[in-house]
Amino acid sequence: MVSNDVYRALEDALGPENVSQELGVIDGYSWQPALNLGYDAWCPRPEAVVMPQTTEEVQAVVRVCNRFGLKFKAFSTGWASWGSPGGPGVIQIDLRRMNRIIEIDEKNMFAVVEPYVCGSQMQSEAMKRGLNTHLIGAGPNCSQLANATSGWGYGWTGLYTGFSGRNPMGVEWVLPDGEILKIGAPGTNAQWFSGDGPGPSLRGIMRGWGGAQGGLGIFTKCAIKLYSWPGDAREPHLKGTLTDIKGEVPATHKIYFLFSPSYERFADLAYAIGNAEIGYIHCKGAVGAMFGLLAPRAMKKLMANPVVRAITKAFQHMTLFALACHTPREFAYQEKVLRRILDQTESVMIDSSVLPFHAAFWWGTHRSIFPAMAFRPGGDFLTSMGSNEAYDCSVKNAIESEKLKREYIDKGVFFEDMADCTWGGIYEGTSNWGHMEQIGMFDRRGKQSQQGRFDYLDDTMKLTIDKSLAFGLSCLGFDLWKVFGPRMFNYHLWQSKIKQAFDPNNLADASFYIPPYDQVCADAADGAEKDKDAMPASPAP
Amino acid sequence: MVLQDLMPDMNGCSRCSNCKWVPHLQVKSWRFAKVCPSVDRYNFHAYSGGGKMIIGNSVLSDRSTLNDTIAQIVYRCQLCGACQVSCQVYRDDIDLADVLLSLRSSCVEQGFVLPEHLDMIESMKREDNTMYMKKADRGKWADGLDLTDINQSKAEVLFHAGCRYSYDEDLRSIVRGQAMLLKETGLDIGIAGMDEACCGGRAFEIGYQGEMKNYAEDMASRVKASGAHTLVTPCSDCYYTFKYLYPKNGLDLGVKVLHITEYVDQLIKSGRMRPTKEIPLKVTYHDPCHLGRRGEIYKSGWYGTNKLERPIRFKQTGKMGIFDPPRDIIKAIPGIELREMERIREYSWCCGAGGGVLECEPDFAAWTAKERLEEARATGAQALVTACPWCERVFKDALAETGDTSLKVMDVMELVSISQGGTSYGVE
Numbered sequence: 001m002v003s004n005d006v007y008r009a010l011e012d013a014l015g016p017e018n019v020s021q022e023l024g025v026i027d028g029y030s031w032q033p034a035l036n037l038g039y040d041a042w043c044p045r046p047e048a049v050v051m052p053q054t055t056e057e058v059q060a061v062v063r064v065c066n067r068f069g070l071k072f073k074a075f076s077t078g079w080a081s082w083g084s085p086g087g088p089g090v091i092q093i094d095l096r097r098m099n100r101i102i103e104i105d106e107k108n109m110f111a112v113v114e115p116y117v118c119g120s121q122m123q124s125e126a127m128k129r130g131l132n133t134h135l136i137g138a139g140p141n142c143s144q145l146a147n148a149t150s151g152w153g154y155g156w157t158g159l160y161t162g163f164s165g166r167n168p169m170g171v172e173w174v175l176p177d178g179e180i181l182k183i184g185a186p187g188t189n190a191q192w193f194s195g196d197g198p199g200p201s202l203r204g205i206m207r208g209w210g211g212a213q214g215g216l217g218i219f220t221k222c223a224i225k226l227y228s229w230p231g232d233a234r235e236p237h238l239k240g241t242l243t244d245i246k247g248e249v250p251a252t253h254k255i256y257f258l259f260s261p262s263y264e265r266f267a268d269l270a271y272a273i274g275n276a277e278i279g280y281i282h283c284k285g286a287v288g289a290m291f292g293l294l295a296p297r298a299m300k301k302l303m304a305n306p307v308v309r310a311i312t313k314a315f316q317h318m319t320l321f322a323l324a325c326h327t328p329r330e331f332a333y334q335e336k337v338l339r340r341i342l343d344q345t346e347s348v349m350i351d352s353s354v355l356p357f358h359a360a361f362w363w364g365t366h367r368s369i370f371p372a373m374a375f376r377p378g379g380d381f382l383t384s385m386g387s388n389e390a391y392d393c394s395v396k397n398a399i400e401s402e403k404l405k406r407e408y409i410d411k412g413v414f415f416e417d418m419a420d421c422t423w424g425g426i427y428e429g430t431s432n433w434g435h436m437e438q439i440g441m442f443d444r445r446g447k448q449s450q451q452g453r454f455d456y457l458d459d460t461m462k463l464t465i466d467k468s469l470a471f472g473l474s475c476l477g478f479d480l481w482k483v484f485g486p487r488m489f490n491y492h493l494w495q496s497k498i499k500q501a502f503d504p505n506n507l508a509d510a511s512f513y514i515p516p517y518d519q520v521c522a523d524a525a526d527g528a529e530k531d532k533d534a535m536p537a538s539p540a541p
Numbered sequence: 542m543v544l545q546d547l548m549p550d551m552n553g554c555s556r557c558s559n560c561k562w563v564p565h566l567q568v569k570s571w572r573f574a575k576v577c578p579s580v581d582r583y584n585f586h587a588y589s590g591g592g593k594m595i596i597g598n599s600v601l602s603d604r605s606t607l608n609d610t611i612a613q614i615v616y617r618c619q620l621c622g623a624c625q626v627s628c629q630v631y632r633d634d635i636d637l638a639d640v641l642l643s644l645r646s647s648c649v650e651q652g653f654v655l656p657e658h659l660d661m662i663e664s665m666k667r668e669d670n671t672m673y674m675k676k677a678d679r680g681k682w683a684d685g686l687d688l689t690d691i692n693q694s695k696a697e698v699l700f701h702a703g704c705r706y707s708y709d710e711d712l713r714s715i716v717r718g719q720a721m722l723l724k725e726t727g728l729d730i731g732i733a734g735m736d737e738a739c740c741g742g743r744a745f746e747i748g749y750q751g752e753m754k755n756y757a758e759d760m761a762s763r764v765k766a767s768g769a770h771t772l773v774t775p776c777s778d779c780y781y782t783f784k785y786l787y788p789k790n791g792l793d794l795g796v797k798v799l800h801i802t803e804y805v806d807q808l809i810k811s812g813r814m815r816p817t818k819e820i821p822l823k824v825t826y827h828d829p830c831h832l833g834r835r836g837e838i839y840k841s842g843w844y845g846t847n848k849l850e851r852p853i854r855f856k857q858t859g860k861m862g863i864f865d866p867p868r869d870i871i872k873a874i875p876g877i878e879l880r881e882m883e884r885i886r887e888y889s890w891c892c893g894a895g896g897g898v899l900e901c902e903p904d905f906a907a908w909t910a911k912e913r914l915e916e917a918r919a920t921g922a923q924a925l926v927t928a929c930p931w932c933e934r935v936f937k938d939a940l941a942e943t944g945d946t947s948l949k950v951m952d953v954m955e956l957v958s959i960s961q962g963g964t965s966y967g968v969e
Contacts, residue, residue, distance in 0.1 A: 028586035
């Protein structure tokens with residue numbers, strides 16, 4: 001609870017209907033089971049919740065926080081624990097009322113959005129104009145602004161649209177002291193078309209690899225890239241909501257299941273696709289997980305059958321691949337190239353257009369609606385590994401994590417999905433880098449998963465270090481910069497210097513980012529003294 | 542079902558907020574992507590379906606307590622069920638609508654009730670209706686129609702008008718036209734007149750769950766006495782009560798229950814009813830929540846406790862609600878062009894009237910209705926057609942408030958009646 005003075009100041013800034021400290025209301029911001037690294041799904045309860053509607057109102061809230069020395073944490077659509085306070089004494093800023101698509105510039109292929117524009121809204125408006133947008137794998141319920149500015153994510157169409165960090169252009173940013181900073185072209189009032197100039201280019205500082213998770217202030221507007229949509233400039237007419245989707249798929253669009261005989265050939269296939277610059281979707285598929293998502297109850301029974309297990313494992317090295325072309329001629333060319341690559345990599349394909357669920361599969365992947373089906377088998381899931389690196393390294397991530405996950409499936413921690421790596425692909429064609437992510441599905445309400453999933457995450461972290469698998473999602477846990485920073489060129493010291501420079505009063509809740517430099521130094525000295533083994537000593541700052 | 546029994550459902554919430562949106566593959570624009578009137582109007586997460594589950598969880602976990610503020614949040618919800626549809630796109634183990642109902646029941650048990658709802662319950666107890674009207678006047682809507690009185694003789698089909706149609710004089714011509722349409726087709730239609738009573742569904746929805754049983758038993762005895770083989774109602778709320786709430790609570794009417802749109806659709810398809818007169822009109826159809834997704838028959842037969850093990854056929858997805866019969870009727874009428882809105886079928890936007898909101902939060906009901914009217918206008922339709930007296934009431938009032946005369950609000954049966962030669966509804 002905040003003091004009466006604080007509450008009145010917040011009400012004066014936003015109106016009483018946009019401020020609350022009612023326990024039942026603020027608990028709506030404490031419950032964050034998704035990717036929560038605590039035993040309890042409840043995060044620290046915010047002291048109050050506020051809902052600004054404009055940049056000026058965000059600025060006013062931040063200034064109130066500065067005046068009274070309160071921390072703040074903003075979120076957009078608000079899924080996952082890093083959107084909530086990491087400790088006590090935090091004002092939660094729910095950006096839900098900032099929900100406009102301010103501009104769609106068709107010619108220059110970008111859109112300017114506020115925080116509460118979700119992926120499906122943006123994609124539907126873009127498609128009407130013959131354009132498309134990058135939707136992260138978490139799904140179209142997520143904020144387009146947040147995924148471009150503040151987090152790490154990759155979507156089905158990453159081959160075509162890049163990943164989160166590739167998509168922001170100009171950004172409007174309310175700094176932790178309440179000042180407004182515009183980076184990229186808007187920094188010199190030159191519209192929004194560039195993230196790097198003619199105004200200040202601070203994209204690296206703004207989001208780095210994985211985003212600051214709210215630890216550097218609040219992004220209130222962001223221009224995001226749009227991409228050519230190789231289809232009709234309209235929304236498709238579809239019936240149904242998920243696997244029951246029925247509708248037309250353009251003749252120049254098709255999705256394939258590609259099967260390789262080994263992970264080595266799987267990687268060769270990915271490199272060849274990237275080098276050939278074909279395709280719209282490239283993503284690791286997993287037969288076990290796919291059946292688990294589509295028919296979780298049947299899957300449990302089927303997995304008890306050793307023959308079914310053997311067959312499923314034989315199709316382990318699966319790639320989901322899609323073509324989306326502007327013309328029949330382009331489509332014929334790309335499919336011809338694909339067939340040649342399959343021959344070269346000893347791989348085979350199933351053309352899903354001959355299957356009854358082709359429309360559901362095509363449109364479902366296009367809008368990224370399937371990943372959240374990972375809730376179906378157990379009601380919850382976690383993710384791990386996933387360094388974005390040269391694809392050979394990503395494949396190594398997959399191989400190592402599959403062995404580890406197998407152990408945890410056998411212990412009953414995770415749902416049986418044959419332990420296959422389930423998510424990830426190559427980015428941006430010839431760049432030939434990408435990531436592979438290991439997802440574990442579990443029932444949070446079950447006792448076996450309570451401790452087991454944390455043990456698993458610890459083990460993936462150790463695996464990352466022992467096998468040199470590069471910095472990935474398993475390195476993003478609470479305070480893990482203490483472990484990985486000293487091993488990776490002391491990135492944490494640079495990061496904490498940025499934090500200190502941008503947030504001198506340390507009010508932007510950085511629980512999921514990094515503390516200011518002075519605090520990192522103090523913690524390092526203290527930690528080294530207390531436990532030399534657990535906290536590798538950092539070089540002198 | 543008590544709230545405590547739903548703790549696994551509440552604990553299962555991942556806070557993905559899909560409950561706030563139209564199922565994402567059906568999002569067709571920025572403008573009409575939202576599906577929950579409550580959170581769209583009041584914004585705090587607590588107003589969403591997921592947010593209300595967190596409230597229930599918080600209360601049962603002794604983190605917070607019910608109070609007047611929280612009760613207001615709980616009641617600022619039409620129980621339209623859209624959140625459950627969107628949630629269940631992904632989740633097999635969460636019955637969100639059950640949580641919403643149980644939360645209301647908890648509010649009542651702990652004394653957090655709204656005066657408007659108390660008045661409604663009082664009206665039900667004293668006069669057998671939700672409309673604060675006299676029981677003696679219930680049958681007046683049928684004066685002069687010469688329909689069979691089931692208190693006097695048997696009938697093949699029992700026509701249950703429901704509270705709104707029985708007393709709302711502004712809608713009287715619609716219900717009279719419906720009954721006459723059936724009678725003129727040669728059907729043996731009976732009504733209970735002043736002895737017809739509320740179905741009790743509204744009492745259940747506003748948290749007085751125990752009250753419904755008496756009305757259900759009364760209804761069952763009336764049906765039995767009528768000798769009818771089919772019960773037809775033009776009220777979507779009654780339909781939902783008969784098809785879902787009664788069987789879910791172990792109550793059986795022992796008769797086939799049809800909404801009038803289902804019945805007339807069958808009559809048209811069998812050739813017994815022939816709408817032949819051309820109506821040159823562009824219309825859009827609004828799916829009433831309690832006929833559509835909430836009108837899905839209760840899928841009984843699974844008695845387990847771990848919903849992760851529950852076969853899909855027992856999941857209330859809303860997909861088996863009544864969506865096609867009213868549309869097929871509209872399509873059967875020559876000259877009419879049906880233009881669909883973006884949010885339709887199981888992911889339809891609510892009219893605003895349900896769940897006791899019309900009675901206790903009329904401004905919120907009107908706000909919700911106006912949002913739907915805007916969506917209807919975006920189709921270019923001249924008329925918003927629906928199949929529920931509650932929807933019709935709130936739409937007509939909202940339209941009158943805006944002063945817009947470019948759009949009409951009509952019942953599907955009005956169109957059928959006109960196409961069969963009737964002109965009593967003032968539509969050219």
